[in-house]
Amino acid sequence: MSRNAAPPLLEAKGLSFYRQDECIFGPLDFCLRAGDLRLIEGDNGSGKTTLMRILTGLLRHDEGELRWRGELMTGPRRDGELLFLGHQLGLKHELTARENLAVAVGLHGLRPGREIAATLADIGLRGYEDELVRSLSAGQKKRVALARLMVIPGTLWLLDEPYANLDRAGIDMVNQILAQHTGAGGAALVTGHGAVSFLGDSAARIRMHD
Numbered sequence: 001m002s003r004n005a006a007p008p009l010l011e012a013k014g015l016s017f018y019r020q021d022e023c024i025f026g027p028l029d030f031c032l033r034a035g036d037l038r039l040i041e042g043d044n045g046s047g048k049t050t051l052m053r054i055l056t057g058l059l060r061h062d063e064g065e066l067r068w069r070g071e072l073m074t075g076p077r078r079d080g081e082l083l084f085l086g087h088q089l090g091l092k093h094e095l096t097a098r099e100n101l102a103v104a105v106g107l108h109g110l111r112p113g114r115e116i117a118a119t120l121a122d123i124g125l126r127g128y129e130d131e132l133v134r135s136l137s138a139g140q141k142k143r144v145a146l147a148r149l150m151v152i153p154g155t156l157w158l159l160d161e162p163y164a165n166l167d168r169a170g171i172d173m174v175n176q177i178l179a180q181h182t183g184a185g186g187a188a189l190v191t192g193h194g195a196v197s198f199l200g201d202s203a204a205r206i207r208m209h210d
């Protein structure tokens with residue numbers, strides 16, 4: 001079967017969202033296949049996070065259609081194919097970096113070819129593996145959350161502002177991680193303001209407003 005014969009992983013057609021009759025965004029049309037990376041661009045308040053929440057199924061869109069592997073999406077997906085990293089990182093502050101990853105792996109399984117200690121080292125946390133997350137810096141916490149994403153299986157990554165709080169090396173690292181993930185057949189949707197220049201032209205853009 002050719003690559004394009006399978007339905008896309010995610011497809012949005014005429015997707016719109018309103019709050020009290022005010023259109024927050026839309027209509028939006030986009031489609032993601034294995035290997036795709038898209039950058040969601042828009043000013044503060046343009047609805048990027050709202051769109052992410054809709055894609056995870058946490059919020060319901062008002063108009064249009066959303067499909068996952070060709071099937072209409074009607075609520076949160078719980079099969080582990082779709083992983084969301086939001087502004088709130090969802091880390092357990094009273095556990096160490098290593099323990100946070102171990103909990104995630106215990107719940108969701110280990111991504112083939114990954115290993116917790118090596119992933120923490122790769123992401124720049126060598127020597128911090130056994131520190132409590134609450135004692136880590138904002139950028140280090142973000143790295144733990146990204147490492148967690150890397151060690152568990154998942155097809156589509158929804159990353160809301162993954163570059164926030166990261167230094168230049170951290171930003172390059174996110175781009176590397178994204179390239180690895182999409183190169184291995186995953187897909188990613190990324191929001192950001194600063195990311196625009198960092199991702200260059202490799203990522204197609206979804207604009208919240210013309």
Ligand SMILES: Nc1ncnc2c1ncn2[C@@H]1O[C@H](COP(=O)(O)OP(=O)(O)OP(=O)(O)O)[C@@H](O)[C@H]1O
Binds near residue numbers: 044
């Ligand atoms: N829980 C909420 N209740 C009411 N209005 C909300 C709520 N969350 C967001 N909004 C409004 O919806 C609009 C879109 O917000 P959203 O957080 O999606 O924007 P954003 O593009 O992610 O912004 P930023 O770049 O600042 O993170 C804003 O006008 C915001 O005030």
